[in-house]
Amino acid sequence: MAERIGFIGLGIMGKPMSLHLLKTGYPVVVHDLNRPAVDELVAAGATDGGSPRAVAEQTDIVITMLPDSPEVRQVILGPDGVIEGVRAGQAVVDMSTISPITSREVAQALAVKSVTALDAPVSGGQKGAVEATLSIMVGGPSATFERVLPVFQAMGKNIVHIGEEPGSGQVTKTCNQIVVGITIMAVAEALTLARKAGVDVAKVRQALLGGFAQSRILDLHGQRIIDRNFAPGFRIKLHQKDLGIAMASGKAYGVPLLTTGLVHEVLGSLVAQGHQDLDHSGIARFVESLAGLED
Amino acid sequence: MAERIGFIGLGIMGKPMSLHLLKTGYPVVVHDLNRPAVDELVAAGATDGGSPRAVAEQTDIVITMLPDSPEVRQVILGPDGVIEGVRAGQAVVDMSTISPITSREVAQALAVKSVTALDAPVSGGQKGAVEATLSIMVGGPSATFERVLPVFQAMGKNIVHIGEEPGSGQVTKTCNQIVVGITIMAVAEALTLARKAGVDVAKVRQALLGGFAQSRILDLHGQRIIDRNFAPGFRIKLHQKDLGIAMASGKAYGVPLLTTGLVHEVLGSLVAQGHQDLDHSGIARFVESLAGLED
Numbered sequence: 315m316a317e318r319i320g321f322i323g324l325g326i327m328g329k330p331m332s333l334h335l336l337k338t339g340y341p342v343v344v345h346d347l348n349r350p351a352v353d354e355l356v357a358a359g360a361t362d363g364g365s366p367r368a369v370a371e372q373t374d375i376v377i378t379m380l381p382d383s384p385e386v387r388q389v390i391l392g393p394d395g396v397i398e399g400v401r402a403g404q405a406v407v408d409m410s411t412i413s414p415i416t417s418r419e420v421a422q423a424l425a426v427k428s429v430t431a432l433d434a435p436v437s438g439g440q441k442g443a444v445e446a447t448l449s450i451m452v453g454g455p456s457a458t459f460e461r462v463l464p465v466f467q468a469m470g471k472n473i474v475h476i477g478e479e480p481g482s483g484q485v486t487k488t489c490n491q492i493v494v495g496i497t498i499m500a501v502a503e504a505l506t507l508a509r510k511a512g513v514d515v516a517k518v519r520q521a522l523l524g525g526f527a528q529s530r531i532l533d534l535h536g537q538r539i540i541d542r543n544f545a546p547g548f549r550i551k552l553h554q555k556d557l558g559i560a561m562a563s564g565k566a567y568g569v570p571l572l573t574t575g576l577v578h579e580v581l582g583s584l585v586a587q588g589h590q591d592l593d594h595s596g597i598a599r600f601v602e603s604l605a606g607l608e609d
Numbered sequence: 610m611a612e613r614i615g616f617i618g619l620g621i622m623g624k625p626m627s628l629h630l631l632k633t634g635y636p637v638v639v640h641d642l643n644r645p646a647v648d649e650l651v652a653a654g655a656t657d658g659g660s661p662r663a664v665a666e667q668t669d670i671v672i673t674m675l676p677d678s679p680e681v682r683q684v685i686l687g688p689d690g691v692i693e694g695v696r697a698g699q700a701v702v703d704m705s706t707i708s709p710i711t712s713r714e715v716a717q718a719l720a721v722k723s724v725t726a727l728d729a730p731v732s733g734g735q736k737g738a739v740e741a742t743l744s745i746m747v748g749g750p751s752a753t754f755e756r757v758l759p760v761f762q763a764m765g766k767n768i769v770h771i772g773e774e775p776g777s778g779q780v781t782k783t784c785n786q787i788v789v790g791i792t793i794m795a796v797a798e799a800l801t802l803a804r805k806a807g808v809d810v811a812k813v814r815q816a817l818l819g820g821f822a823q824s825r826i827l828d829l830h831g832q833r834i835i836d837r838n839f840a841p842g843f844r845i846k847l848h849q850k851d852l853g854i855a856m857a858s859g860k861a862y863g864v865p866l867l868t869t870g871l872v873h874e875v876l877g878s879l880v881a882q883g884h885q886d887l888d889h890s891g892i893a894r895f896v897e898s899l900a901g902l903e904d
Contacts, residue, residue: 414806437820437821438820449820451816453808472816472820474816474819476812476813477808477812479808481806485803485806486803486808486816488802489799489800489802489803489813489822490799490820490821490822492802493795493796493799493822493827495795496791496792497788497791497792497795500795503864503866504783504784504785504787506864507783507784507855507858507864508780508781508784510864511776511780511862512774513748513771513772513774513781514771514777517769518771518781518784520769521744521746521767521769521771522784522785522788524767524769525744525785527785527788527789527792528824529823529824529827530820530821532788532824563802563806567806568805568900568901569798569899570899571798572798572875572899573791573794573798573868576867576871580867601864604864604865604867605863605865
């Protein structure tokens with residue numbers, strides 16, 4: 315018999331992810347504070363759990379997909395939370411992007427009840443969630459990873475078990491967001507210099523893609539910058555949140571992150587200017603405005 | 610009859626490049642202040658020109674491959690320089706990595722003598738020069754680009770004509786060095802965070818290569834950082850020079866380059882600490898030392 319899945323958090327990511335689990339044939343029990351999202355999943359065949367605690371009581375594997383660390387702590391460890399409904403042998407899988415420190419706290423608290431935790435943040439955005447092509451970076455015990463792998467495979471493609479240590483998946487996601495954010499900044503500075511020097515920016519992108527400067531960011535976001543296409547995609551406010559996690563992680567683990575900090579502040583400036591809902595390739599707008607260019 | 614090529618500057622790049630021209634069958638006239646380098650080329654079939662002026666007098670296309678802007682200005686525009694030996698219809702091709710501002714000055718001075726200039730900086734390093742696989746980014750008139758193209762093809766593979774404007778090739782090379790330098794910094798911050806958080810750095814690299822964080826730098830220099838292989842490669846002191854050109858270009862064209870400036874200072878710090886001859890992936894050493902890690 316298929317494992318029963320609990321799914322808490324039916325936002326722009328969680329909704330298509332839980333729909334894929336239903337389509338694959340899993341019994342799914344859902345919860346969200348947003349009533350219409352719950353109704354939509356129930357119409358598609360899910361059960362309304364009613365509370366995080368009740369979701370845990372009715373399922374074998376509980377998945378959470380929430381905005382940030384405080385929501386994960388509240389839903390799993392808070393009153394009427396998942397931890398009040400679990401029993402030994404269950405697995406709790408947090409697929410939110412949160413602080414690795416919080417992931418470790420959650421894992422420790424659940425271990426007391428003989429429940430194993432995985433942290434399994436994703437990349438690939440709304441498009442990846444809808445198309446079931448998410449990359450999933452997983453931290454936690456190998457046995458639990460193997461058990462949950464078929465569930466991951468219903469939602470994603472590039473699924474990597476990073477390590478046994480709780481939080482390993484979150485650390486990897488943080489590293490991903492550091493590299494992506496800084497690389498966008500690199501491409502933005504280079505293409506803005508080319509533009510103000512009167513050089514064909516598309517030719518510069520093309521030439522650079524043939525050598526050491528090649529990256530997916532130069533390819534995709536370089537093209538976005540040339541096309542002035544800043545429709546999300548991945549929103550600036552979310553990348554700002556993720557680099558906030560990076561800075562807190564740097565502090566916790568003793569790694570000064572000079573460049574990450576700079577890009578975090580750039581994202582903060584874009585939010586302050588009202589650009590929070592642009593795609594993160596909109597970092598180019600910041601560099602351009604410093605150089606006196608209007609969009 | 611094949612065009613006669615002048616080649617001035619027989620360093621670690623210029624020597625293998627001019628040898629490829631000889632092998633391809635071009636008559637080559639060389640010059641360098643370093644006598645043994647000239648002797649080596651003469652033994653391989655080249656003619657010793659004696660001076661930049663004399664090289665220009667005996668050839669149709671004059672190539673320069675020199676350390677920096679002052680050397681290019683001296684060799685082309687200085688006393689006994691190329692400009693004193695040229696005649697109308699000749700082409701002067703500077704393949705050094707220098708300031709685009711200097712490239713434009715040189716092109717203007719040569720235009721007075723009805724000589725066309727190309728700026729054609731390369732990437733791919735000593736390995737690319739030896740294997741004739743350099744990437745070549747070219748600025749200057751299309752007709753001259755077409756004329757010199759077979760000569761470029763004897764030395765490189767990915768040859769792109771960026772634009773008619775003198776300096777377009779140099780601007781592109783500067784953009785390349787900006788993106789490469791900042792991307793190394795991004796990878797260094799991410800992998801150092803992973804390392805201090807106790808996560809398997811090789812697994813993080815592998816997971817990130819599957820998504821938006823993918824880049825040649827993460828692939829090749831990420832592996833170098835994991836392997837502690839900081840043998841050059843491309844030396845820190847040369848990247849420092851190139852980002853110095855980037856900062857001067859940013860000033861000239863009115864583009865504040867916050868992140869490029871930060872990485873330029875990081876390279877300066879590594880030089881001050883005696884690491885000038887490490888590969889530029891040694892930027893990781895800077896991030897690690899900030900985090901209290903010894904090599």
